[in-house]
Amino acid sequence: MTRHPGLGRLTAGLATATVLCVTATGCVTVHGELAVxxxxxxxxxxxxxxxxxxxxxxxxxxxxxxxxxxxxxxxxxxxxxxxxxxxxxxxxxxxxxxxxxxxxxxxxxxxxxxxxxxxxxxxxxxxxxxxxxxxxxxxxxxxxxxxxxxxxxxxxxxxxxxxxVPEFVLDGDGLATPVKPQDDELAVAPADLSASYTGYLQNGSPDVFTPSTSTSGWRETRRTTRRAGFSYQYVDQPLTGSTFAPLGLRTEDGGALVFFNSKHFERQVAAKGLRPEVNPDVKALLTGEVNSTLTKERVSSQLVHVPPRAAGAGSGADTGSGGKVRMLNRLPGLIAAKGE
Structure with a gap:
């Protein structure tokens, strides 16, 4: 059998390059795994x-x-x-x-x-x-x-x-630790925050958020909104796919700072002879003609502090929120409107 020493060295070199190479994605592949x-x-x-x-x-x-x-x-x-x-x-x-x-x-x-x-x-x-x-x-x-x-x-x-602004967990190189979408060390996993929030707004459950203007206060505002000749309906939906995925960072208190999204519809129906008001922003984004009904569609991003699960289970850890998710900021915006 004819041996080809050069070929042996070449294949060995290719094997090494396959084990340790910088891929097109910029991640280092080590034995088929992506390096952090x-x-x-x-x-x-x-x-x-x-x-x-x-x-x-x-x-x-x-x-x-x-x-x-x-x-x-x-x-x-x-x-x-x-x-x-x-x-x-x-x-x-x-x-x-x-x-x-x-x-x-x-x-x-x-x-x-x-x-x-x-x-x-x-x-x-x-x-x-x-x-x-x-x-x-x-x-x-x-x-x-x-x-x-x-x-x-x-x-x-x-x-x-x-x-x-919390203190983040940093390693020796000053890099932060992201939380996984299904992190079970937190009171509520980031992937579940959108559904938990919209579920709470719709029916009060799950009750995992501390009272605030964006949680219990918003539910109360909806409940008490009254205007003669008009009725109001609200629908809240999770928003998590693709570019709307939640993102979070581990904080030094054992919890995490997490951003997540949601979608909200407000439907206003007028009695006969009345018509919902249409302001300039709504008019600019409106499809259809407003006769008796106006539906506004908004998206919203929320910034929350999520305590560790141990605190939620009553470990006594001091998160300042009693083991519940604390709403820090909410940024809503009108993206569409429909008239009927």
């Missing part, structure tokens, strides 16, 4: 924040959704695009009151994970608040990148008092 890597470099994160802010300001100044469509996604993208579309219809010459948004003093919280999508959190100071004191806020912007050839896009925005 930083979600982004800090220089990438800083550039993504700048690109988003520049695009947002251009779009807001012109009221032109096309100018930042490739820099937003998820619920933030849906709200941003619908809002710009609506305002452009009754401000065709642009935004005469435009004030450029500035997001600075940024801290980048970058999780380590395998595969795509990659994401990170930018903890920033905006020029939309008053620095110092109770009115000082932080804008938490989550950026997502779906693949090696994709752009970074802003998917979530949460606005918090500076004092409420």
């Amino acid at each position: 890597l930083p979600g982004a470099k800090k220089s990438e994160a800083a550039q993504a924040l700048k690109d988003f802010t520049d695009a947002y300001n251009a779009a807001d100044k012109a009221f032109d959704p096309a100018l930042d469509a490739d820099r937003v996604t998820g619920s933030l993208g849906a709200i941003n695009q619908a809002g710009l579309k609506a305002r452009r219809t009754y401000n065709p010459d642009g935004n005469k009151a435009h004030k450029p948004l500035v997001l600075d003093d940024a801290t980048y919280v970058i999780p380590k994970k395998a595969g795509w999508p990659r994401w990170f959190l930018a903890d920033t100071d905006s020029n939309r608040d008053q620095d110092g004191g109770k009115l000082d806020t932080r804008w938490l912007v989550v950026f997502v990148r779906t693949g090696p050839d994709a752009q970074w896009k802003a998917a979530y925005l949460g606005v918090l008092p500076a004092s409420q």
